Amino acid sequence: MSTTREKLVVVGNGMAGIGMLEQIIKLGGRYDIQVIGSEPHPNYNRIMLSYVLEGTKTIDDIVLNDWSWYEQHGIQLHTGTTVTRIDAEARKILTDTGLEIPYDKLIIATGSKPFMLPIPGIDKDGVVGFRDIADCQRMKEAASSYRKAAVIGGGLLGLEAAKGLVSLGMDVTVVHLMEDLMERQLDHNASSMLQAELERQGIKFAMGKQTVELTGDQRVNGLLFKDGSRLDADFVVMAVGIQPNTAVAAGSGMKVNRGIVVDDYMQTSLPDVYAVGECVEHRGVCYGLVAPLFEQGLVLAKRLCGVDTKPYEGSVVATKLKISGVDVFSAGEFMDTDEHTVISAKDDWKRTYKKVLLRGNQIVGAVLFGDVSEAANLQKLVRQQAEMNDEIYGSIMGTDCCGGGTKKAASVETMADDEIVCGCNGVTKQAIVQAITEQGLTTVDEIKACTGATRSCGGCKPVVEDILKYVLGDGFAAAAKKGICGCTTMDRDEIVAEIKTKGLRTIREVMHVLGWSQEEGCSKCRPALNYYLGMIYPDTYEDEAESRFVNERMSANIQKDGTFTVVPRMYGGVTTPEDLKRIADVSLKYDVKVVKVTGGQRLDLIGVKKEDLPKVWEELDMPSGYAYAKSLRTVKTCVGSQFCRFGTQDSMSMGELLERKFERLDFPAKLKLAVNGCPRNCAESSTKDIGIVGNDGGWEIFIGGNGGIKARLADSFSKVKSDDELVEICGAVMQLYRETANYLERTSEWVERLGLDTIRAQVVEDAANRKALMERIELALAQVEDPWKKLLRNPHKRGMLFEHKEPVL
Numbered sequence: 001m002s003t004t005r006e007k008l009v010v011v012g013n014g015m016a017g018i019g020m021l022e023q024i025i026k027l028g029g030r031y032d033i034q035v036i037g038s039e040p041h042p043n044y045n046r047i048m049l050s051y052v053l054e055g056t057k058t059i060d061d062i063v064l065n066d067w068s069w070y071e072q073h074g075i076q077l078h079t080g081t082t083v084t085r086i087d088a089e090a091r092k093i094l095t096d097t098g099l100e101i102p103y104d105k106l107i108i109a110t111g112s113k114p115f116m117l118p119i120p121g122i123d124k125d126g127v128v129g130f131r132d133i134a135d136c137q138r139m140k141e142a143a144s145s146y147r148k149a150a151v152i153g154g155g156l157l158g159l160e161a162a163k164g165l166v167s168l169g170m171d172v173t174v175v176h177l178m179e180d181l182m183e184r185q186l187d188h189n190a191s192s193m194l195q196a197e198l199e200r201q202g203i204k205f206a207m208g209k210q211t212v213e214l215t216g217d218q219r220v221n222g223l224l225f226k227d228g229s230r231l232d233a234d235f236v237v238m239a240v241g242i243q244p245n246t247a248v249a250a251g252s253g254m255k256v257n258r259g260i261v262v263d264d265y266m267q268t269s270l271p272d273v274y275a276v277g278e279c280v281e282h283r284g285v286c287y288g289l290v291a292p293l294f295e296q297g298l299v300l301a302k303r304l305c306g307v308d309t310k311p312y313e314g315s316v317v318a319t320k321l322k323i324s325g326v327d328v329f330s331a332g333e334f335m336d337t338d339e340h341t342v343i344s345a346k347d348d349w350k351r352t353y354k355k356v357l358l359r360g361n362q363i364v365g366a367v368l369f370g371d372v373s374e375a376a377n378l379q380k381l382v383r384q385q386a387e388m389n390d391e392i393y394g395s396i397m398g399t400d401c402c403g404g405g406t407k408k409a410a411s412v413e414t415m416a417d418d419e420i421v422c423g424c425n426g427v428t429k430q431a432i433v434q435a436i437t438e439q440g441l442t443t444v445d446e447i448k449a450c451t452g453a454t455r456s457c458g459g460c461k462p463v464v465e466d467i468l469k470y471v472l473g474d475g476f477a478a479a480a481k482k483g484i485c486g487c488t489t490m491d492r493d494e495i496v497a498e499i500k501t502k503g504l505r506t507i508r509e510v511m512h513v514l515g516w517s518q519e520e521g522c523s524k525c526r527p528a529l530n531y532y533l534g535m536i537y538p539d540t541y542e543d544e545a546e547s548r549f550v551n552e553r554m555s556a557n558i559q560k561d562g563t564f565t566v567v568p569r570m571y572g573g574v575t576t577p578e579d580l581k582r583i584a585d586v587s588l589k590y591d592v593k594v595v596k597v598t599g600g601q602r603l604d605l606i607g608v609k610k611e612d613l614p615k616v617w618e619e620l621d622m623p624s625g626y627a628y629a630k631s632l633r634t635v636k637t638c639v640g641s642q643f644c645r646f647g648t649q650d651s652m653s654m655g656e657l658l659e660r661k662f663e664r665l666d667f668p669a670k671l672k673l674a675v676n677g678c679p680r681n682c683a684e685s686s687t688k689d690i691g692i693v694g695n696d697g698g699w700e701i702f703i704g705g706n707g708g709i710k711a712r713l714a715d716s717f718s719k720v721k722s723d724d725e726l727v728e729i730c731g732a733v734m735q736l737y738r739e740t741a742n743y744l745e746r747t748s749e750w751v752e753r754l755g756l757d758t759i760r761a762q763v764v765e766d767a768a769n770r771k772a773l774m775e776r777i778e779l780a781l782a783q784v785e786d787p788w789k790k791l792l793r794n795p796h797k798r799g800m801l802f803e804h805k806e807p808v809l
């Protein structure tokens with residue numbers, strides 16, 4: 001028996017080709033594999049280029065299979081190499097680098113290229129498509145040297161490109177041929193709501209414009225439209241659709257229409273030659289999204305491994321725009337006709353819109369704007385062409401009152417094993433179930449690390465969570481439960497509940513009554529219990545300073561040389577010449593080593609000796625900036641409407657108001673805010689725990705942002721019309737966070753754990769609950785006092801903490 005393996009050659013090192021190879025590896029296929037790719041990179045997640053452009057991901061972050069993956073699986077990779085010809089008779093491919101590689105089975109996965117409008121000026125400098133890493137780098141470079149960008153095409157790609165360029169500081173106009181954006185996915189209602197939202201985020205639009213020429217000398221300097229009008233632009237991104245890469249296939253005699261024609265098993269018109277991905281035309285359709293290409297890849301991989309498979313019968317596509325704060329979803333049919341039964345709801349105040357289309361009684365399409373919590377569910381229903389019934393209606397249209405959890409579990413049960421749950425990464429229900437049962441996974445994060453599901457747009461997270469609940473059943477709650485430290489098996493919720501029901505009042509009492517394994521507790525549980533008790537009994541609990549971390553005990557940040565830092569409060573980042581003079585005098589007098597402007601717009605006096613701290617605070621006579629505390633740190637503001645010509649809201653005054661109102665309160669972890677006068681967002685709301693952005697009609701609130709190690713963009717949470725509403729929603733969010741977060745849990749983790757919808761339901765939708773939360777935070781706020789003022793009044797404590805010779809650590 002021959003031991004020689006068959007030669008499998010893949011042309012194209014993109015998501016489709018490599019996704020299919022991953023399946024072959026999983027199925028144990030035995031081939032000698034070679035991959036040829038034009039780009040100089042290993043396989044990466046093309047869809048994440050939008051995030052690379054806006055700066056929230058790096059190229060390294062989006063690599064799907066690094067160089068070692070190819071080595072590990074014995075795959076020979078030729079990067080920077082383009083296949084120029086297929087010799088189907090001699091069964092070999094030829095490359096631009098002079099390679100001739102024989103094959104037994106050949107897979108074409110050459111994807112698409114951006115369609116460049118055939119107009120005069122298209123070859124000028126400063127005109128790019130947006131398809132690969134090189135394009136992305138060109139765009140980032142342009143943003144550092146040029147200011148006015150035009151993006152031609154208001155589809156998914158054009159809008160994501162425009163948002164990325166706005167984030168890079170460019171002045172961006174989207175030029176769109178039609179009157180409605182994303183007209184291939186959205187109806188007029190959703191489209192106009194989308195446009196309004198994107199305008200709020202700083203994108204400009206030129207609608208119904210046909211570009212007939214790109215003007216300029218060597219470099220583009222503008223666009224000329226058919227109606228004679230013009231637009232200045234020194235950088236142009238072409239995003240008017242894509243064209244399958246078929247040249248090599250066509251040149252080898254394969255049947256090619258718009259794409260390479262394949263049958264239901266991805267076979268081309270030539271023997272032993274297959275094709276997958278965007279280069280393919282299947283039953284007359286060329287796809288431009290990743291979910292179909294993973295479905296195609298799975299069928300082909302099974303075929304090549306001799307595993308029984310259903311034919312590929314086409315995909316029902318769903319889209320989600322990857323722009324933070326813009327929730328829009330579309331699946332299946334989206335334009336209503338006389339043949340449809342239409343279920344719809346539009347709320348102009350909340351700026352939400354839902355539409356579900358039925359043919360007969362079958363769900364054949366859906367469009368959502370503003371609230372996409374039902375997206376994953378609807379995507380499945382549309383794919384299954386499910387029959388509408390009262391239960392489904394109730395859950396989608398929000399008239400449901402009970403039993404949601406049970407229904408979700410049931411709907412997971414009816415999913416086919418090979419149904420793709422994560423479209424972006426081609427992960428099936430079966431792969432997730434196997435990962436849970438065989439590897440003992442208990443969290444979505446573990447499933448993400450193991451299977452890749454939820455790794456990209458995150459749209460599949462609710463379904464992954466449902467699968468987790470469904471597979472683990474009662475074990476889900478047990479698995480999720482972990483003691484807060486080694487001293488107890490109780491989690492936060494249980495401890496807080498026991499403190500309340502048993503009326504426990506001190507740390508020692510909690511540890512004793514709840515059976516702590518170590519009588520004195522540990523450095524993990526003591527600060528946590530101190531916080532929980534203070535949160536539960538704000539007006540009566542006696543804070544135990546010795547249970548706090550050293551920085552909080554000293555009300556200053558200790559540095560590596562043993563000195564401390566002093567950060568005076570500057571409300572909203574605004575100061576006065578008098579305060580600055582005092583800071584300068586004190587800095588000189590006490591020999592401050594460095595005065596540093598912090599990321600939160602405050603002044604940090606670094607290098608103050610421990611014994612000088614009380615005197616420094618006394619002479620500064622300014623409130624503490626709490627730079628050491630699990631508390632409200634800073635409210636960063638932009639200039640806003642007082643001075644900025646773009647400003648629609650007074651961000652400086654609002655920042656000051658919020659900082660004065662909520663300072664000094666204990667939180668589970670540090671809390672940072674930002675307030676902006678308009679969607680240009682100069683004070684960077686998206687990386688703050690609470691980010692506020694002014695707009696013409698009021699304010700938009702974002703929550704759960706984080707710019708630290710685990711960076712996370714804040715989610716759009718609520719839009720309000722008045723300053724009072726803004727303060728109330730912010731206060732209620734803060735109190736809910738105080739009451740439900742684990743100690744040290746940042747809002748970025750808290751929002752992911754609780755879910756935005758749960759938080760919104762308690763804070764925005766339930767007015768009575770919001771009021772109650774506000775009352776409780778007001779009670780807590782009534783107790784707070786500046787720690788330095790308090791300390792300076794207490795000579796004994798001052799002596800003990802700062803003039804005592806023993807180390808305090």
Ligand SMILES: Cc1cc2nc3c(=O)[nH]c(=O)nc-3n(C[C@H](O)[C@H](O)[C@H](O)COP(=O)(O)OP(=O)(O)OC[C@H]3O[C@@H](n4cnc5c(N)ncnc54)[C@H](O)[C@@H]3O)c2cc1C
Nearest residue numbers: 012014015016037038046047082083110111277278289290
């Ligand atoms: C910015 C951006 C954002 C996107 N966002 C989403 C999203 O959110 N959701 C979604 O579903 N889809 C999204 N897409 C679309 C998605 O990325 C594509 O559907 C997917 O990458 C197509 O995979 P593919 O393997 O068929 O083609 P590609 O990923 O294009 O891979 C083809 C590879 O083949 C190489 N190649 C071509 N010709 C040759 C040759 N002759 N010899 C050697 N190599 C060759 C190309 O250089 C390329 O590397 C996005 C696309 C872009 C550009």
Ligand SMILES: NC(=O)c1ccc[n+]([C@@H]2O[C@H](COP(=O)([O-])OP(=O)(O)OC[C@H]3O[C@@H](n4cnc5c(N)ncnc54)[C@H](O)[C@@H]3O)[C@@H](O)[C@H]2O)c1
Nearest residue numbers: 153154155156157158175176177239240241288320321322
């Ligand atoms: N979030 C996502 O799912 C996502 C994001 C980016 C890209 N993609 C995919 O990448 C591919 C490319 O995206 P795309 O947006 O370029 O393609 P597209 O075909 O979806 O949209 C192109 C848009 O350009 C408009 N247009 C066409 N000719 C024009 C002209 N002369 N002037 C102005 N506008 C014109 C069209 O009306 C259309 O709305 C698509 O397959 C898309 O699905 C998906």
Ligand code: SF4
Nearest residue numbers: 638644647677678682
């Ligand atoms: S400073 Fe404020 S108001 Fe002015 S452009 Fe920036 S975000 Fe808008």
Ligand code: FES
Nearest residue numbers: 422424456457458
């Ligand atoms: S569907 Fe986008 S990450 Fe899963």
